[in-house]
Amino acid sequence: xxxxxxxxxxxxxxxxxxxxxxxxxxxxxxxxxxxxxxxxxxxxxxxxxxxxxxxxxxxxxxxxxxxxxxxxxxxxxxxxxxxxxxxxxxxxxxxxxxxxxxxxxxxxxxxxxxxxxxxxxxxxxxxxxxxxxxxxxxxxxxxxxxxxxxxxxxxxxxxxx
Numbered sequence: 068x069x070x071x072x073x074x075x076x077x078x079x080x081x082x083x084x085x086x087x088x089x090x091x092x093x094x095x096x097x098x099x100x101x102x103x104x105x106x107x108x109x110x111x112x113x114x115x116x117x118x119x120x121x122x123x124x125x126x127x128x129x130x131x132x133x134x135x136x137x138x139x140x141x142x143x144x145x146x147x148x149x150x151x152x153x154x155x156x157x158x159x160x161x162x163x164x165x166x167x168x169x170x171x172x173x174x175x176x177x178x179x180x181x182x183x184x185x186x187x188x189x190x191x192x193x194x195x196x197x198x199x200x201x202x203x204x205x206x207x208x209x210x211x212x213x214x215x216x217x218x219x220x221x222x223x224x225x226x227x228x
Contacts, residue, residue, distance in 0.1 A: 068147035070205035071213070075143040077196045078189075078206075082143070085188050086136045090128060092184055094121055099180060102173045103128060108161075139185075142213065152220070159221035175225045182218045186211065 093099045100121055106114050112126040121128060138158065145151060162173045193207050 068145070068151070068209065068213075070202075070209040071143060072146070074193070074196060074198060074202060074206040077198060078192060079140065079143055081192050082136055082139050085139065085185075085192060086132050087123065088188055089135060089181075089184060090123055090132055093181070094123070094128070099177050102177060103131065107131060152216075155217050156220045156223075158217065160224045162221065163224045165224055175222065178221050178225075179218065182214055182221070186214045189214075 094103070097118055100118050103121055103125075104115060104118070107127060107130060110127050110130045112130070114127050115121045115125050123129075123132075141154065145154075162178055189210050190207055193203055193210070196203060198206075
């Protein structure tokens with residue numbers, strides 16, 4: 068987490084673009100986009116009636132983009148303390164009926180695809196930062212480890228079903 072926090076001032080301003088790239092990719096495929104049709108817990112606005120209506124400006128997609136932005140900023144700004152695993156576990160749980168909307172179950176294959184996409188986008192962004200090679204390598208390794216931990220904490224909620 069120290070390596071991630073060290074590059075946070077450089078990577079933080081890129082988070083909005085990373086979130087936009089993430090949702091562009093997720094909405095580009097029916098297999099992932101269809102999971103954005105059901106109402107997300109906490110969202111009170113209008114939901115899209117079909118895949119054709121989904122786009123980056125859809126109110127529920129904007130709501131979800133804000134959640135992803137807060138998640139990524141949380142990873143950048145918090146130290147590795149006892150609260151971090153609890154937070155990461157809660158993130159994994161909220162994508163199953165165990166928390167949030169009981170009608171929403173994002174299949175594990177799509178959650179794994181999301182984690183792979185986030186990893187790819189983050190590592191690409193890190194590769195382009197104007198920082199020393201050692202800092203870049205340290206941050207890349209730290210994000211890879213953190214995202215593997217997150218993926219494991221997501222998977223455990225699917226195994227428990």
